[in-house]
Amino acid sequence: MALYSEKLMDHFRNPRNMGSIEDANGIGEVGNAKCGDIMKIYLKIENDVVKDVKFETFGCGSAIASSSMATEMIKGKPLSEVKKLTNKAVAEALDGMPPHKMHCSVLAEEAVLSALKDYGERTGKTV
Ligand code: FES
Numbered sequence: 269m270a271l272y273s274e275k276l277m278d279h280f281r282n283p284r285n286m287g288s289i290e291d292a293n294g295i296g297e298v299g300n301a302k303c304g305d306i307m308k309i310y311l312k313i314e315n316d317v318v319k320d321v322k323f324e325t326f327g328c329g330s331a332i333a334s335s336s337m338a339t340e341m342i343k344g345k346p347l348s349e350v351k352k353l354t355n356k357a358v359a360e361a362l363d364g365m366p367p368h369k370m371h372c373s374v375l376a377e378e379a380v381l382s383a384l385k386d387y388g389e390r391t392g393k394t395v
Contacts, residue, residue: 272329273363279333284340287322293390296382298375305331305372309339309379313387316347323379330365330372337361338376347395353380 272280294311305327312320321343323335338358342350355373359365365373388395 271366273365276330276333276362276365279336279362280329283323283332283336285322285336285343286324288324289320289322292322294383294387296379296384296386298378298382300327300371300375303328303371305375307331307335307375307379309335309383311383311387313347318342318345318347318350325375327375328369328372330369331375333362334358334365334373334376335379338380342380347384350380351384351395353377 289310289312292310292312294313295308297306297308299306306325307327308324310322311318321339323339325332325335338353341358341361342353355370355377358376359370359373384395387393
């Protein structure tokens with residue numbers, strides 16, 4: 269069996285929503301101290317819905333694929349759903365990841381939650 273799923277390879281080769289959002293109102297940046305990879309998520313939230321989302325990931329292929337999938341999973345979604353995003357759900361949506369790469373999907377969960385937290389701090393809203 270191939271180490272990486274077709275879907276993961278597709279999101280790595282053709283990442284969705286890569287880039288930044290100039291007027292983002294929630295930005296989250298997280299890193300993994302062990303591998304040194306960094307992931308940044310930009311959210312544009314309107315009426316408690318993620319209108320737009322982009323990411324910048326300086327990291328491995330699994331981290332890039334995880335960011336790409338995570339942005340697809342939260343785009344257009346209400347915050348009540350977005351805050352429930354888990355790394356497990358991201359990995360499953362990518363048709364699985366090798367166990368030693370699961371920490372890459374954790375970065376995606378953490379970056380999204382960190383961006384939500386930033387949005388809460390900027391707006392004074394409880395997210
Ligand atoms: Fe560090 Fe993938 S190896 S995020």
